[in-house]
Amino acid sequence: MKIERPRGTRDFLPEDMWKRRFTENAIMEVLNSYNYEEILIPTFEHLELFEIKSGEEIKKHMYVFEDKGKRNLCLRPEATASVCRMFVENLRNRQLPIRLYYSCPMFRYDEPQKGRYREFWQIGVELIGSKSSESDAEVIALAIDILKKLGLKFKLEISHLGIIRGLLNDLGISKDNQSMIFSYIDKGDLENIKKIMKSDIFFKLIDIRRKRDALELAHSMLDGHENSINALKELQKILRLLDFSEIEYEVNLGIVRGLEYYTGMVFEISVPNLGAQNQICGGGRYDELIELLGGPKTPAVGFAFGFDRIIEAMEMQKIEILSKNPDLLIAPANDSVRDAAWKLTMKLRKNLVEKRIDIDLMNRKLEKILEYASRIGVKNVIIVGEKDLSKNKVALRNMKTGEQKLVEIDEIAKNID
Numbered sequence: 001m002k003i004e005r006p007r008g009t010r011d012f013l014p015e016d017m018w019k020r021r022f023t024e025n026a027i028m029e030v031l032n033s034y035n036y037e038e039i040l041i042p043t044f045e046h047l048e049l050f051e052i053k054s055g056e057e058i059k060k061h062m063y064v065f066e067d068k069g070k071r072n073l074c075l076r077p078e079a080t081a082s083v084c085r086m087f088v089e090n091l092r093n094r095q096l097p098i099r100l101y102y103s104c105p106m107f108r109y110d111e112p113q114k115g116r117y118r119e120f121w122q123i124g125v126e127l128i129g130s131k132s133s134e135s136d137a138e139v140i141a142l143a144i145d146i147l148k149k150l151g152l153k154f155k156l157e158i159s160h161l162g163i164i165r166g167l168l169n170d171l172g173i174s175k176d177n178q179s180m181i182f183s184y185i186d187k188g189d190l191e192n193i194k195k196i197m198k199s200d201i202f203f204k205l206i207d208i209r210r211k212r213d214a215l216e217l218a219h220s221m222l223d224g225h226e227n228s229i230n231a232l233k234e235l236q237k238i239l240r241l242l243d244f245s246e247i248e249y250e251v252n253l254g255i256v257r258g259l260e261y262y263t264g265m266v267f268e269i270s271v272p273n274l275g276a277q278n279q280i281c282g283g284g285r286y287d288e289l290i291e292l293l294g295g296p297k298t299p300a301v302g303f304a305f306g307f308d309r310i311i312e313a314m315e316m317q318k319i320e321i322l323s324k325n326p327d328l329l330i331a332p333a334n335d336s337v338r339d340a341a342w343k344l345t346m347k348l349r350k351n352l353v354e355k356r357i358d359i360d361l362m363n364r365k366l367e368k369i370l371e372y373a374s375r376i377g378v379k380n381v382i383i384v385g386e387k388d389l390s391k392n393k394v395a396l397r398n399m400k401t402g403e404q405k406l407v408e409i410d411e412i413a414k415n416i417d
Contacts, residue, residue: 008110008118018324019311023150024103027123027305030146034138036099036125041082043104047072049081052292053261057183061108075107080261080286080302081293083126088295096129096298103307115274115309124283124304128290131299133234136265136285137241139301143269143281144247150310151319154280157209157252158239158267161284162231163218164205164253170225171199182256206254214251215239231264238265257282261289265301271313280309325377327355327416331369333385341384344394344409352413373399380416 005011012020028038047064054077063075076082079102091098103123110116125142127135140156147154161182168178177196184193185206193203201221208214215232222228235251242249249267257266266284274280283303290298314321328348332341345359358378360369366383373381383395388406396415397404407415 006118008112010117010119015324019314019321020307022321022324023311023314024123024307026149027146028103030142030149031101031125034099034142034145036101036142039083039086039100039102040104041076041079041086041102044073044075045082045085047074049085049293050074050077052081053289054078054081054259057186057258058108061110063107063109077108078106078259079104079122079124079304080126080259081289083128083302084290084293084295084300087128087290087298088293091128092295092298097135098128099125100128101125115312117308121307122304123307124302126300126302128300129298130301131287133237133241135299136238136301137245139283139303140238140242140267141245141247143283143303143305146305147269147281150314151317152271152310152313153317154313155270155272156247156249156267157255157270158235158242158249158265159251159253159255160231160235160265161256161262162234162264163222163228164202164256166227166229166231167199167202167205167222167225168197169227171197171202173197179260182260183258185254185256186258208253209250211248211250214253218253235265257284261286261292263287267303271309271316274309274313274316279306280313281305323377324356325379326358327379328352328357329369329373329378329381330357330359331366331373331381331383332360333366333383335363337384337386337389340389344382344384348412355416370397382412 050059050062058077062077065073067073083100083102087098101124103121105119105121107119109118112118125139127139144156165178168181173181173196181193181196184190190203204221205218208218210217215236219229219232222232239249255266255268262284264285264287267282268279269281270278271280272278281303283301285299285301287299290296290300330341330345332338341359345357349357364372370381378399381397381399383397385395388394392409393406394409394412395404396407396412
């Protein structure tokens with residue numbers, strides 16, 4: 001009986017995993033340089049965790065099930081709520097701020113399509129305990145430094161929910177309708193928004209997309225709306241810090257994000273021509289979620305990369321990833337030297353841990369071993385021959401140039417790149 005993988009999931013072949021691990025390690029280097037610490041959250045959580053403030057849209061797409069103890073559980077659809085729950089349970093007494101990062105799969109029952117899967121990976125960060133503009137700027141700068149390290153071309157757009165929310169409050173729009181409006185903005189559904197409200201200022205604000213003078217333009221529209229003006233000032237502080245860091249951005253007041261727990265600055269990063277809105281990263285400030293989950297009033301800000309989409313973007317932009325081809329292949333010239341070849345292989349694996357070392361396991365003849373080495377792109381082949389061994393030597397063959405020379409066994413490391 002043939003059983004196929006579930007719809008919306010993928011098998012990752014060795015060459016896929018090499019690319020993913022290489023990319024993930026590069027990302028981890030930047031995260032560690034910013035002094036972020038790795039955590040891991042449960043694959044499933046209590047359903048209530050995501051019912052509190054994640055928003056209706058995400059709840060529609062969650063994998064929900066009842067366990068044998070009649071508890072309502074779900075596979076995690078995103079990580080921020082879980083990290084906040086972890087903070088309340090385990091980290092609330094630690095010195096603030098706390099810088100955390102995670103790398104793990106998420107699960108949503110979406111319609112599978114290119115770039116969208118039911119099991120997908122996110123790498124994200126949460127900076128907990130600081131409400132300063134510097135903390136907002138730091139997470140944005142961190143995301144930008146990661147993408148620059150990977151060599152990607154991208155676009156950063158920034159907004160602040162307090163600008164729109166302040167206006168909606170002044171217009172007397174209820175919290176429920178505000179949530180609905182934000183959901184419609186996120187989907188680009190202006191027609192349904194017009195059924196709820198008619199404010200010209202609102203529609204002009206969410207249409208602002210500028211690299212320069214965006215805040216001045218928004219300020220000119222918001223005379224008398226004090227809370228919106230205060231949010232504009234907060235955003236201005238963050239943008240000034242990004243200017244100091246020479247980070248390019250565009251102000252887009254139409255960005256609201258799809259999750260309801262965001263309270264302040266929000267941002268998105270996109271890659272041209274990637275599809276599905278081109279987005280590879282999104283995040284922002286959420287200062288109320290930890291308190292909603294039973295913790296003390298604690299500000300926080302963070303973001304998540306769609307790791308699968310980063311891989312797709314790197315492939316699309318033809319960014320080269322270091323080859324995974326073996327550095328060395330040990331080739332016994334005949335059966336009489338197989339034991340010696342095995343011993344040499346294990347010795348080299350112990351002493352040259354940074355190298356990828358292979359050995360013929362198929363009992364091929366030497367000619368076939370060299371053909372195999374050529375097919376898999378081995379850089380160098382060590383040919384173990386009986387006569388050479390008697391002199392404590394082996395033949396080292398450069399598979400690219402065809403050059404072959406005898407080297408002392410103890411000198412192998414000095415003769416390979």
